[in-house]
Amino acid sequence: SNIARLNVISKHRDSDFAYNARYLDGMMVDADGKKTESPRICPGNTGTQITVDDMFYRHPLRKSTFSNSREEYGKVCSIVGRYAIQYANKVAFICKRDIDSPPDISTRLQEDQLSLIQSIYKFKVSQNLKYFKDFNKDLGAEIQGVASLSSFTCKKYMFILFINNRLVDCNSLKSAISSVYSGIISRNQNPFFYISIRIDPLKIDANVHPSKQEVISTNQSKTI
Numbered sequence: 001s002n003i004a005r006l007n008v009i010s011k012h013r014d015s016d017f018a019y020n021a022r023y024l025d026g027m028m029v030d031a032d033g034k035k036t037e038s039p040r041i042c043p044g045n046t047g048t049q050i051t052v053d054d055m056f057y058r059h060p061l062r063k064s065t066f067s068n069s070r071e072e073y074g075k076v077c078s079i080v081g082r083y084a085i086q087y088a089n090k091v092a093f094i095c096k097r098d099i100d101s102p103p104d105i106s107t108r109l110q111e112d113q114l115s116l117i118q119s120i121y122k123f124k125v126s127q128n129l130k131y132f133k134d135f136n137k138d139l140g141a142e143i144q145g146v147a148s149l150s151s152f153t154c155k156k157y158m159f160i161l162f163i164n165n166r167l168v169d170c171n172s173l174k175s176a177i178s179s180v181y182s183g184i185i186s187r188n189q190n191p192f193f194y195i196s197i198r199i200d201p202l203k204i205d206a207n208v209h210p211s212k213q214e215v216i217s218t219n220q221s222k223t224i
Contacts, residue, residue: 001026004055008039010048018044025058053099073097077104079167081120085146085194086162088113113146117194121154128152129192139203145195153189160194163204 001023011018021028021039030036055076056063066072077095084093084107095105107116118125128151133144148154159174161167181191 003059004052005057007051007053008048009042009044011044011046013046017041020044080105082160082162082167084120085113085116085160086165086167086196088116113194117146117192121158121192123152123154123192139199141197141199143195143197145193147194148192150184150189152192153185154192155190157190158192158194162196164198164201165196 002025006023008021008023009018010021018041019039020042022031023029024033027035028037028039030040080093080095084091084105087093088107088111089109092109093105093107094103096103105120107119111119114125114129114131117123117129123129127149129146129148131144131146135142157178159177161170161173163170177193178191181189181193185191
């Protein structure tokens with residue numbers, strides 16, 4: 001809410017009505033933008049709907065530093081698509097450039113990850129992607145994801161990593177996966193690899209980069 005307009009509508013399954021809260025600069029505000037302590041009652045469906053729009057409208061100088069809106073919107077879609085995969089069956093996502101434009105990403109609840117990946121990236125899932133799941137007792141880590149088969153290729157190597165539901169980078173793991181694929185696919189092929197790891201946070205070091213986007217495991221070699 002510090003950089004965009006944030007609107008939340010939430011309704012409990014046992015409630016007769018929903019609540020609507022708007023936020024500005026981290027504070028709940030009313031329709032006139034004045035600080036308030038209580039959300040307003042409104043009609044709504046069961047569940048929670050979070051809407052973020054008009055990004056950086058309060059920071060025109062920062063907004064002007066972006067190369068172009070189309071490129072920045074592409075980055076937004078990239079992030080939304082990744083989180084849609086991670087939260088398949090739990091959260092539905094919609095991402096569109098303008099209010100009146102058709103959505104570029106639109107997912108549904110109860111949609112499995114393979115179908116969702118096909119919807120977002122237009123991949124032919126059934127013949128090309130494989131879901132996997134495992135639990136490593138030595139690491140105490142639950143691992144699940146989707147990997148492309150040797151018959152598949154995309155425009156560039158796509159590596160998506162979530163650790164404890166957070167989108168992060170791990171260059172050593174990314175390189176290790178690429179090395180494995182190099183032995184089973186040709187040079188002009190690019191794999192798709194999505195992996196989600198749940199592990200004790202104390203076994204992860206997120207201080208290797210100022211943004212905390214890059215992480216390493218305290219037992220890196222065994223993890224890889």
